[in-house]
Amino acid sequence: MIDVRPLDRTSLERAYGIDGQRLLPWPELNAPFEGAWCVLRAGAASTPHAHEEYEIFIAVKGSAELVVDDERHPFAAGDVVRLPPGSTHRVVNDGDEDFEYYGVWWDPAMSARFVARHEASRP
Template identity: 70%
Template sequence: MVENHTIEIRNLDRDNLTRAYGLDSQRLLPWAALNAPFEGAWCVLRSGDESTPHAHHEYEIFIALTGTAELDVDGTRHDFVAGDVVRLPPGCTHKVVNDTPGDFEYYGIWWDAEMSEGFLARHGQAPDTPR
């Protein structure tokens, strides 16, 4: 059996970022070839901006790529700098604050049980039954 090792690269289009949650972003939605159990977005928080505080049922990871900001989780601020990875549990209220003179960029990835179950179903697998 010969495996197909075709790759697909999605390019960041900095000139056409979408404004959402108080920042500029480009969403990565699972496309057919990706078939992933998650969604994600490249996020650019401009100098002096802060993202809209929100909470949701999904699990989420933020990966800081460039710059320095603060992450406010349930009213407590934490330094958030390039190279940091943050796990946000479902239900926490969070926002990113950029009080620096430069832009701050991070990648957000989120998932929930339904997304994971859909991924497993597409692969012909049933989710594990709790023991």
């Protein structure tokens, strides 16, 4: 049996200057990572930040620029970006249309919790 979690565009939550829908909490999902559908509005930029998690962004719709440690990189639908832990990053959308991407992040603690939940659920 599969679970489908639909995107609810009417209930996106604001974080880091981006509107998004987080992957978790999702009780049926046991994963060693977290993620979020992200919508960066036209003419907006996300809040610069850094963290120790590993992270990838998958561009889904539109184009923007990714600023990592003060270096600008084009970022368009179909691109996948790996962000090193500790890098300061933000997404800038100077265009006239919303930019959409999916962010996925993980760290050793998330992996350990995943393994513990997996082991506990085994018959």
